[in-house]
Amino acid sequence: MDVLFIHQAFPAQFGRLALELSRRYGWRCRFLVETYSSCPTPSGEMLEALEIHRVRDPRETPKGGVPWPRVFGRWLEQCLAYRSAYEGTIGDDRPDLIVAHGGQGAPIALLRELADAPIVNYCEYYFPNRFADLTYRVDLPPAELAPFYPRCINAPTLLALQASDAGYAPTRFQHDSFPERYRPEIEVHFDGVDTELYRPREVPSIALPDGRTLGPGRPVVTYVSRGLESMRGFDLFVEVAGRIARGRPDAVFVVAGAGTTYYGWDDHATGGADFRSWSMAKHGADASRFAFLGHVEPGVLAAVLARSDLHLFPSVPFVPSWSLFNAMASGCVVLGADVEPVREVIEEGRTGLLAPLFDAERWADRALEVLDRPGDFEGIGRAAAARIRGRYGLDSCVPDLRDYFERVASRGRVDGR
Structure with a gap:
């Protein structure tokens, strides 16, 4: 052919x-x-x-x-x-x-x-x-x-x-x-999905661009999007991250994606500032708790997701991002927005977790449950990886x-x- x-x-x-x-x-x-x-x-x-x-x-x-x-x-x-x-x-x-x-x-x-x-x-x-x-x-x-x-x-x-x-x-x-x-x-x-690349595996540590190393035992929360924009809920992620940080002072938030708006008109909200900076300022985020990777090679992203303890996907109803599938394939516990395209992929409580998009308190409560009791949620990560392997x-x-x-x-x- x-x-x-x-x-x-x-x-x-x-x-x-x-x-x-x-x-x-x-x-x-x-x-x-x-x-x-x-x-x-x-x-x-x-x-x-x-x-x-x-x-x-x-x-x-x-x-x-x-x-x-x-x-x-x-x-x-x-x-x-x-x-x-x-x-x-x-x-x-x-x-x-x-x-x-x-x-x-x-x-x-x-x-x-x-x-x-x-x-x-x-x-x-x-x-x-x-x-x-x-x-x-x-x-x-x-x-x-x-x-x-x-x-x-x-x-x-x-x-x-x-x-x-x-x-x-x-x-x-x-x-x-x-x-x-x-x-x-x-x-x-x-x-x-390339499930040979994106798969559950042990990643003892990750070297960050700023020189930090995330070793074993340090809770890692990930967010991935082509652009850090409102359509993919980056500002909502920052707000939730602040709430998580207060409950888990040891957590680090690793973000992959460019500081670019690909969809929509975020400058209407920001007055012309880039959406990443605007979101961090709006929610008084502590920049030292975040690691911004920009666009990364697939091999790097796969290692980051395999090391992740929790992946947040606060997207509006839109084309489901490849990052959702890649995170699940990597065995992440994914907490996603309770909207139709995410519900098609995630079965609540079995292959992932769902929360109302605008309920930051609910997101933070569920996230802290995962970080405080990781053993209770290991089965969700395994089931997510199996679902992606079998169907996607x-x-x-x-x-x-x-x-x-x-x-x-x-x-x-x-x-x-």
Whole structure:
């Protein structure tokens, strides 16, 4: 099988999957991408085994991002750039299947007539208009454009759905975010967690960037997010951490992620300050109790999570973060927000713990229970790791996605698109 993956960034959701398809089944996997990402970073094995073609978009993205009324027009310009790249790099060497991220990350609208292979749409998320993701944080100042932005950002998603022959979403929550009329055409197939890397193991100590070493017996509470932002509840984490610190003066809070807002308008709350600094100041956090790692390599993150005594995931209802799955795979006791996408993964009291998102006192009480009586919660960490291995691990997900891709490829193009 010859598969062309299309995504704005590499490796993103497709890099590890393509490597596994190549390594396990001998598939030829090619990519059209604009950039290499830093979260996660591409491995040397990926760069060596996969054929990666860079798309040169002549238009620069404005500092601060594309203004929301121009999102759709900018996406169409990207579509033209990807069409040109396809003609120049793929040409007559046509793939058997095209797999593309169906949001802004995969400008495929102009490829359908050029490429005769079936197109599979990776349906990551469809933004609702209110009280979810961007508008769930009712405790923060609302952004004036919040009701309008989802319609603009969903426009490329809708056009990608129309341009594709099949679609899949990683979780049931993501599947159900799409309008009901499209759901019958979207299947659920998860990406796959590397449970050889993220697994329970003994990590006696961790050397921190500031020179400190976290040795045995020191309680470690972790938080991981691509960006330290309100959508992932970083400020809520800081508030809870302060309460935990008062009850456990020996606890250390290890944070992985960039001080960047990727989603939403946190500057409306901060007055222009970065959200990390604003959150620390707002809650009077003792910086000496925190270790900020920034973006880290997967091997470093895996060691940190294996050493973690408790992982906090105070996210709004949104795409479930890879960090949630990685922490569970590592055997962490995860305390997550009691919202739909987290409930899909965590079974309360069995594979993790849940608390109402805005109830900092409840979060702190549950966290202290775990830190004060770790033996009572060891079974939860073991059950979490087993659940990820059995349902979300690469050994389960890669064969499932292989079968799905082969099925779509054998079915061919859908008429009338």
